[in-house]
Amino acid sequence: MNDRLSPELRPVINESGLEVQPLYTAADVEESGGLEMLGEPGQYPFTRGIHRLMYRKQPWTMRQYAGFGNPHETNQRFKYLIANGQTGLNVAFDLPTQIGLDSDDPMAEGEIGRVGMSIDTLRDVEIAFDGIDLAKITVSMTINGAAAILIAMYLAMAEKRGYDVKQLRGTAQNDILKEFIGRGTWIFPVEPSIRLVGDTIEYCAEHAPKYSPVSVCGYHIRESGATPAQEMAYAFCIAKAYADEVIRRGVPVDEFAGRLSYNFNIFGNLFEQICKFRAGRSLWAKIMKEQYRAEKPGSMWLRMIAAGGGGGLTFEQPEMNIVRGAYYALISALSGTQTMALCSYDEAYTIPTEYSARISLRTMQILIEEMGLTETVDPLGGSFYVETMTNRMRAKMEEIMAEVDAAGGIVKLVSDGTIQAKVSEQAYRMQRNIESGAFPKVGVNCYRNEKEEDHPVEFHPYNEEDARLQIESLNRVRAERDEAQVARALARVSADARSGVNLMPAIVEAVKAYASVGEITREMVQVFGRYREPIRF
């Protein structure tokens, strides 16, 4: 408790459940644990940043999420974003691709190319990245259930184009445990799903050591209703589950931990988020050093994209989302992220248009070029408030992780739906608080426009013709490929799924034979079965 709190002031508790005082002094820093975990940028425990010079050396990568329609259209949008100064790509896939269905699957009807690009075979990946220099532009793929297949396709495409796969950088989201909590693009049951994540990490450690095969996402857990402290604590529990799976196979921690990366959310109270990132950076370093005995500094780095903010954007007065986006970008810059992306102001309505995607990109560029955010490392370091709250957030995250472990571990709690029920209950409470006005939201429960105006949002059209073209293109690939080779490769996928060896070599062979996402997935479903949701309220 804060003894300086005057009786007339109501207490302020942040979303993570920590009290916020009206004033912080050196005594508060001391009481919260002092500056023991602060250190220097680029040095353990990395609270101030994983690199010594941070943005002074190189600004964050700007990586807007994009993709829609067929691979040709997505290729055009990629080139547009690159021409406008974007420095990385973040690929959106349509739902059939994300859950392992081909475009001609009856369940895919009406969904082809709708929320992302449609990929059936390696041919589509070749088209999507045609003319883009993969040595200059790093590619992040938002793919989870079907990640092993898409990683195989990306590596095969790069190899075909003459890139040295050993030097290839890039990221796959490939965080299946969070898909069970929120987002929902799972395919297989929990156990084989974790095995597949392990297979990709193990395979990349050997064959593509600079590629990041997993980006552990607190992001979607936060969108599902988690507090900022839970977001990071649950993500760490999940990352540990993947690390344990790989270590169990005999791979030393320093051979893969340096390529684990993270994806976190940036909406909410500005200081709470910044302290979340600073606290998380030192906590992850401590976990890797003390619990996993990692020795390489890179294994202890919390490499991340601090992005999005969708959960904070509003349907009402959508132009205000441009303003929110600018503040979220500021949070991201002050957090010491490696990569930034912003939800566009129209995302509560539709897939961003070129115009709205450009506004997000320019928002980040203004921070870099005009606001001085890249000049000094961790500019808030040393603030009594920020250091105290960083210590308190770290302690809160450790407390949440201990609770998870005591209750049986994250895999159990996700499998039986405990985490899902907890975050959904919190989401319900938050929605009630927004509707009652207890949690202020400008334009929603305060400062509403007297008369709702027509919103200046241009809708992204869905193109039925694209779907037809995509199916046609799939049929053409099927007609041209060597069917005997495809059958042999698919038989190997099935055999390897059964035998328990690493599935990646078989999947790589299958994608190179132009087997489709749906065909490869089907082989695995026959062995693994499908996930069944635990539904708990």
Added chain:
Amino acid sequence: MSTTTVAAGAAAQAGTRRIRVLLAKPGLDGHDQGVKVVARAMMDAGFEVIYTGLRQMPEAVARMALDEDVDVIALSSLAGSHLPFCRKLAPLLEANGLRDKLWIIGGNLPAQDHDALRALGFSGVFPTGSKLDAVCDYIRENVK
């Protein structure tokens, strides 16, 4: 692959039949934060909620609506495929004799699609930003 659950509302009244709602996630959309929030609101309002879980095809939704003898068929769609889905679902519901039940839909539904949804029979259209109580009140007032 339908997983259903019957959740009893806290405000149950003994002796009276409570309003039964089938709450479905149509198509491949995996965003279920909203539908779970709505499910909790409906339970608190005293309705019986049968939540389908993700990835329900039109045939499955129509069959569950019939089997569960519900008063309300409610869909939650966030990923844009509401119109093609509802165009397939509406005739199946009619074929199952469920035309007289209350059909509603919520989620990311652009204003330009609302008339088409209503014309298909989804009388209650609740786009993002709708209040939970507005959804529950609409059900209470319109269930026959």
